[in-house]
Amino acid sequence: MTVANAMFPRSRLFVLLALALAAGFPDGAGAGSDGGVPSSASTSAGDERYQLDDLLVAQDLFRLAVRNRDVLAIVAAARIVAATPFTRIEDVPEGGYAAPAGDAAAAKPFATLEDMLADARRLAAGNATMLTLIDDIGEGSAALARGASATSVTGIFDVPPGAVHVFRRPFRAGTPAVAAIVADGPGVLEMTVADDRDRAICTDEGTASIGRCSWLPLLDGEFLIIVRNTGMSPLRYNLLLH
Amino acid sequence: MIFRYLAPIVLLVLAVAVPSEAGGPNRIPHAPVVPDDKLRQLHVAADLAAWGRRNRDPLALIVAARLIAGTPLREMAGIKIEGEPNPEVLTALDIYMPDVLLGDAGRLAANDPLLTELIVDTREAVPRGVVARPVRSRNLVPAFSQDVFEYVFEALEPATIYVQGMGATNLDLAIEDESGNPICDANRYSDREICQWTPARQGPFRVIVKNLGPIPNAYYLMSN
Incomplete structure (x- = not known):
């Protein structure tokens, strides 16, 4: 996870964050002795x-x-x-438009x-x-399905070769942020997350059909999620944000 | 089928288009990932197993067991070049054995006849003693430490490295080429991380497994 949008002693923050995360690391597949199932139900639906x-x-x-x-x-x-x-969410990116509704039913990323x-x-x-x-x-x-949802999924967008889509979304300080793209097949859909000064925080080249960037905003602010088709064929994708 | 014949040509064109001398990052940008990669299947299966355990879902564990059983692995001696030596026995990693997953599923399924039947069917179908690519090594990384491995990959052949931990702490995976150029940084809130890329030239890569937690974590390191 990238710590972003301010100067900060990264190594110190890294240790603090690691302590906080590891102490509560609830994935604990190995927590059950002898490969057993964890005794307490740690339901993730609301996590x-x-x-x-x-x-x-x-x-x-x-x-x-x-x-x-x-x-x-x-x-x-x-x-x-x-x-x-x-x-x-019904976000439409700068430079993009939603895929036609009828057409969208044919191929859903x-x-x-x-x-x-x-x-x-x-x-x-x-x-x-x-x-x-x-x-x-x-x-x-x-x-x-229970619990509050902090994850949002956009509609479907078509991105022609060479085109760039830009989403602007606010993220809160101290809350781990994730952006992911799910494309309709392996391709060259590159995703970059940048802060409000256009400084790149994370880039996923998107050579698989799923790309993902995570970061930790240090300040409240708007971030840019830039989706770029660097390939030769049109691609279709959904953006997921958390 | 067409992709099978076109892929080497596309990769060759891409390779020609990037600097081949040492110093430029040793990866072909935007080379498509082979979608049917066995390690990808293991990655999905392990994620599914983790979800199943978190949500106490026996069906997820059964499907994870089937996927893992369908991807036999060859054990490999450790190639750690930095980090603590591994203990000889790491039973903590058995959580990904199909038999263990099915045992957990059985406890969760209780008396559900349909799920019990699926568990029996899956147990009977699990292949035993099969040896095949890909390979894996068993490792242990201490708290707040990192292990470093060196792998050599061939030019133009898609490379995959996959880390699968026992769930104790958050593990991150980073790959660097011989010049220290970052090739991949996989950093989910998880200890199951995968990196896939296509080297532009044959060469060594540093594979760095970082333990972000305050306790040790055992993990498989796998490669194609």
Whole structure:
């Protein structure tokens, strides 16, 4: 994570931050002795620290599952999305415009719960066990997702070769910030996060279909998320912010 | 299929377009990542396992076990060039073994017949004794310390390094080329980090695993 937007002794901050983070590192897969499950339920649905990354895991898993025609893995991806609250935002970037609504339905970089369940049903092809699992998610999704959402997902944008999209978003001091792009395939969609003086904080070249930048703002302020298509083909993406 | 034939040509063109002498970063900018990479699958599986444990979701653990079982690994002797030596036994890392994941799933599934059946099916399908690429080493990094490894990768062949910790602390992964140029910095709030790039020329890379926490963390280091 990059500490950004002011001069500060980075090494000292790094140690303080590491102490704070590590002390509360709740991922504790190894916390259960003998590989056991942690005894206390540390539900992540309401744990903001994981929301955006959980959504990215679900997208990665969903793509892998569709490629392998693995219905059970699609169900697992759908369960993550169902349990992870997020809000939709209607930001339109400078230099960009939303993909046409009808066209957007054809290829969605960010798969929603409905998209996942539809694909799972199609691939399940009448398998009763799988259909039961799929129906369970559909019925239980409201119960799975709980807690406040600090993660937002934009609409779909098309970015032609050479084009640059710029989003301006405020972020709060001391709150870890994450921006991620989910493209409709591997390509050359580069994402740069810059502060209000246009100083680059993080760049992800976006050679995979998912790019991610995280940083820790030291001051309240506006940050620029710059999405650039440096390839030869048009690309389509959603932006996720936390 | 077309990509399979076009990819080497595209990489060659990209390689010609970047400086090949030492001093320029040893990576081809914007080279597409191979999407079906096995380490990527392990990364997704480990993230899914972590999510499943946090959310007490047996189905996630079952799917993670299936994905991990489908990606056999070859053990490799340590190649650590800086950092504390590793203990001989690191059982903490067994949390990613398919059998352990399925055991956890079984405890969470309790008496659910459908999930129990899936666990049995998966356990029977887990391949045993398969040896294949990619490779991995087991390591332990002390609190607030870093381990440094050296790997040599071939020119134009996509390189992947993946760190998979036991969940004790936050681990970050950084890659530098032989001149110290940053190649990748993976720094999620997690101990499962992946770096993928395509070297412009054959050469050594420093792989740095940083433990940001106040206690040691055991981890697998894997490469293609």
